[in-house]
Amino acid sequence: MIDVARLRVLREVARHGSFSGAAAALLFTPSAVSQHISALERTLGVPVVERSTRGVTLTESGRLLVESADTIFAELRHARERIDRLATGRTRLTVATFTSGGRRLLPDALRRFVAGHPEVEVNVVEAEPEESLPMVREGRADLALAYHFDGPLPSAGGLEWTPVMEDPMSAALPAGHPLAGRESVDLAELAADPWVIGCSKTEAFLRRYAAQAGFELKVAGSTTDYFFAQALVASGLGVGLIPRLGLDPSAADAVLVPVSPPRPARYVGIAVAGTRRSPLADAVGEALRQAAAAVR
Known part of the structure; x- marks a missing residue:
């Protein structure tokens, strides 16, 4: 059985590229991080990181495990939100947005959404796409208003992208x-x-x-x-x-x-996690499309 706590440590190692960076994020010592990773490798019977003087990189097995960990933690967070909803009777919806999109599109969209869903507690987080898209994939946000230029959408794996406007x-x-x-x-x-x-x-x-x-x-x-x-x-x-x-x-x-x-041009759109797509996130997305139409 893979220890969930050790998966969390591996995710931080992958995010920071070093045991010391992961330790700082987790409030652990680097030695404790190393011990968690070693224990995880003993459980699996394969190495999950490659250690060098330049830092730490994931092995192929480590990358596969981190991808699975993102899904696991997103589902756990989603389950916790559903439990909280049962306990409090309140629904919480987190929207991540880049600054100018939040300034120009989100106020009008939220007015439309809140008028139709007064029982929903909305939380807005300002974040650029390289931060907001992982937030959606990991379950820390329900949807992201994001953008990309002429290159590919960053960090879009596992997400559904709906164009909103140029x-x-x-x-x-x-x-x-x-x-x-x-x-x-x-x-x-x-x-x-x-x-x-x-x-x-x-x-x-x-x-x-x-x-x-x-x-x-x-x-x-x-x-x-x-x-x-x-x-x-x-x-x-x-x-x-x-x-x-x-x-x-x-x-x-x-x-x-x-x-x-x-x-x-920037290409603006909405990202949601297909496996956890909710009618409320779809309602916010529709309100954002209407706000974008007004701007155009």
């Missing part, structure tokens, strides 16, 4: 910029400008674009908030790339110009 990007320019009066702008035309970054994924996209277009991206400011980035653009610090959901309507001194086709 979130096109615009160039944000200081007032008086030579291209501020244009109907559209090619990003290559801004190659000589310093850039203000609104999130790490936007920076990654811009760096890929700059490499393909043959210029070096000059970063004058970096933030994790598009509203802040737009304010920095308005101050004249540089130019930016802002998605529709990240636009600050009060930043009147920043001029927004659509990017020429193929216009970059």
